[in-house]
Amino acid sequence: MTAFNRSSLEELLKKRFFYAPSFQAYGGVAGFYDYGPPGCALQSNIIDLWRKHFVLEEEMLEMDGAIITLADVLKTSGHVDKFTDWMVKDVKTGDIFRADHLVENVIETRLDGDKQARLTTENDATSQKDKKKKKGTVQAVKLEDSTKAEYEEILAKIDNYTGTELGEIIRNHNIKSPETGNDLTEPVEFNLMFESSIGPTGHLKGYLRPETAQGQFLNFKKFLEFNNDKMPFASASIGRSFRNEISPRSGLLRVREFTMAEIEHYVDPNNKKHVRFDEVKDVKLSLLPRYIQSEGKTVPVELAIGEAVEKKIVDNETLGYFLARTHLFLTMLGVKPDRLRFRQHMPNEMAHYACDCWDAEIQSSYGWIECVGCADRSAYDLTVHTNRTKEKLIVRESLAEPLVYDKTVLEINKKIFGPKFRQNAKIVEEYLTNLNEEQLEALKKELEDGNGKTMVSCADGNQYEISSDFLTIQKQTITEHVREYIPNVIEPSFGIGRILYSLIEHVYWTREGDEQRAVLSFPPRVAPFKCLLVPLSNNPAFSKLTRDLSSKLRKLHISIKVDDSSNSIGRRYSRNDELGTPFAITIDFQSVNDGTVTLRERDSTKQIREKIDTILQVLNDLVDEDVTWEEVLSKYPTFVQQELD
Known part of the structure; x- marks a missing residue:
């Protein structure tokens, strides 16, 4: 390859x-x-x-x-509030870049240049003109060992930097706008x-x-x-x-x-x-x-x-x-x-x-x-939605034995509480009822230290005076026959999409000696088309057999592509190798006479020739990945036929 x-x-x-x-x-x-x-x-x-x-x-x-x-x-x-990335701008053109990606790309490019420079021998006869950086190429520049180590550390930690830290890296390492070389603004947050x-x-x-x-x-x-x-x-x-x-x-x-x-x-x-x-x-x-x-x-x-x-x-x-x-x-x-x-x-x-x-x-x-x-x-997630909607997104589990424990509990005297806060009562109550045990204990201590009064800051940004006159915070013994919990x-x-593209790169290759013959070696189960159906030519003698085979393949739920164009068999095979089609059935004059067809495998280009029903069963097993092509070749003789371009 x-x-x-x-x-x-x-x-x-x-x-x-x-x-x-x-x-x-x-x-x-x-x-x-x-x-x-x-x-x-x-x-x-x-x-x-x-x-x-x-x-x-x-x-x-x-x-x-x-x-x-x-x-x-x-x-x-x-x-x-939090679904954001850091962005920077070219100060002159206004072009926008994601800060961490820009830093990563520039640092990787410089490390690639260092790698190339270290591979260059002292006797390299390349002219100074050729050594100049060309558009789209990496400039070979050797880095100091300390700089190289720092760059590698930056890449290892690239996802852990704050906006301020990314700004410092951009300034300290002279990172500029990639297209213009202009300075960049400080990183700012952008909601996605x-x-x-x-x-x-x-x-x-x-x-x-x-x-x-x-x-x-x-x-x-x-x-x-x-x-x-x-x-x-x-x-x-x-x-x-x-x-x-x-x-x-x-x-x-x-x-x-x-x-x-x-x-x-x-x-x-x-x-x-x-x-x-x-x-x-x-x-x-x-x-x-x-x-x-x-x-x-x-x-x-x-x-x-x-x-x-x-x-x-x-x-x-x-x-x-x-x-x-x-x-x-x-x-x-x-x-x-x-x-x-x-x-x-x-x-x-x-x-x-x-x-x-x-x-x-x-x-x-x-x-x-x-x-x-x-x-x-x-x-x-279940906790914040429970708190916001008051709809309990919880699990209730019956206990074999009752669970007995002490718990700090808040009780509000609403007869006094409501008139005290009036239209703000709901905001203050939500604040208090959302406090956990540790926070309730802290509030209790504040009330005790403040002669029964303290101030709290609520969700509306205002402060309210809380008094022990209208609430109590105390330990209570709780007996539970049913456990309630919010799941993790x-x-x-x-x-x-990312998986799809990465997969395409992993299965892409070209035939040895012919870079124009590209192949996508998708496993049969994910290949876009499972089988290519190829009549030798557009001779009317092949039409009925092609229609019958197409129908049988559809009933087996095998996705097919029929190529009855005037191109050569080799060219038609090659076009479908580019699509990643793993198998091809070819219909020729012998097929009309004796009911046999050839089955070709994409990667090896090897073929077998058998009766149509046998080929259909073999193909179905291959598509379901119940058998491998190597197992098929061990069972059926290889059919030798040159692929003509």
Whole structure:
């Protein structure tokens, strides 16, 4: 195989209409893409395999939620305030860049230049003119060892920097606007959600959802009831999400509209074991824990997930279970295991709700790209929605023996409390009832130290005087026959477009000795088309047999593409190798005479020739991946026929 060439692959994808920029006739808009026939089929097959591997295998409860999300929901979840990235501007042109990506790209380019410079020998006869930097090439400049080490540390920690720290890196390392060389502004936060309005008045504010998760959380009670109140269980959703990316580049890897497949697995916070963990405990993963990253290193360790959980590198069994299942899913798709790793989030990078989080990152020509996020979201989402709506998103569990314990309890005398605060009573009451035990004890001490009075700051920004005259805080002995708890949530979240593109890079290659003959070696289960049907020519003698075979293949639910064009057999094979079609059936004059056809395999180009019914059975087994091509060749003789161009 020849070296990977991204421009050749992009030309192929454009030519075969896997996908294309949206609104191209009108000049296009960055970050939006349309999928063509093969891209559409590939995406559908990835989603179908995802549903079988997760939803059906794990008996998940699937839902399809609204895309427009009420602003209050996303305010409660924290997205309105915290769903941001850091951006910088070219001070003269106004061009906008995402700060961490710009730093990462510049540092990687400088390290590439250092690598090239170190490979250059003293006897290099290249002229000074040729050594000058050309547009689109990396300038070979050797770095000081200390600078090189600092750059490598920056890359290892790139996801952990604040806006202020990114600004310091940009200044200290003289990072400029990539197109113009102009200075850049200080990083500022930018919210990534698309704002909208609901209804003709525009008074009801909404957003295009940035994820599918919130719809699942809001339906937790319905899921629990549907599941006969049994815990643990999981919900799942597949659908479109939207993020107003600052400067979308890198094709499908950074877009503004995309398909997500998300799982919310609800667990008892006191028991995060997984009943099927033993099935995956020996699965080995390439792990990049935060302790390695904090040392400025990026070399992962290979560990069985059972050992990683036992050593508390991965927080719990359920999170570990889904990391392993994610690894199995991605490699089943065709992602190369040696180009797949799981990177743990650094503390500052951690989502506001998470207590542990790992990204499945796939290496492509764009570097290591996050394609799946696996987070332990703790009880954050269900808690904040419970507090906001007063609808308890909880589990009630009958106890075999009553649970007796002491608890600090707040009691409000509403006869005095209401008249005291009048229209502000609700705001103050919400503040008080949302205090946890530790906060209640602190408030009690303040009241005791202040002769029964103290001031509190509430959600409206105002301060109110609290008096022990209208409330009491005291320890009470509680006897519970039913335990109530808010579940924790383990969330694997899959970016389907990123997985799709990364997979394409991993399966792309060209025939040895002929770089024009590109091949996409998709596994049969995800290939856009499973079989090419090729009549030798447009001779009328082949028409009926072609129609009959097409009908039989459709009844077997095998997606086909008929190519009865005037091109040579070799050319038609080659065109469908570019689409990733794994098998081809050829109809020739012998087929008309004796009812035999040839079956060709894409990667090896080897063929067998058998009766039609035999070929159909073999093909069906191959598409279902019940047998391999090597097993077929061991059973049936190879048919030798030269592929003519």
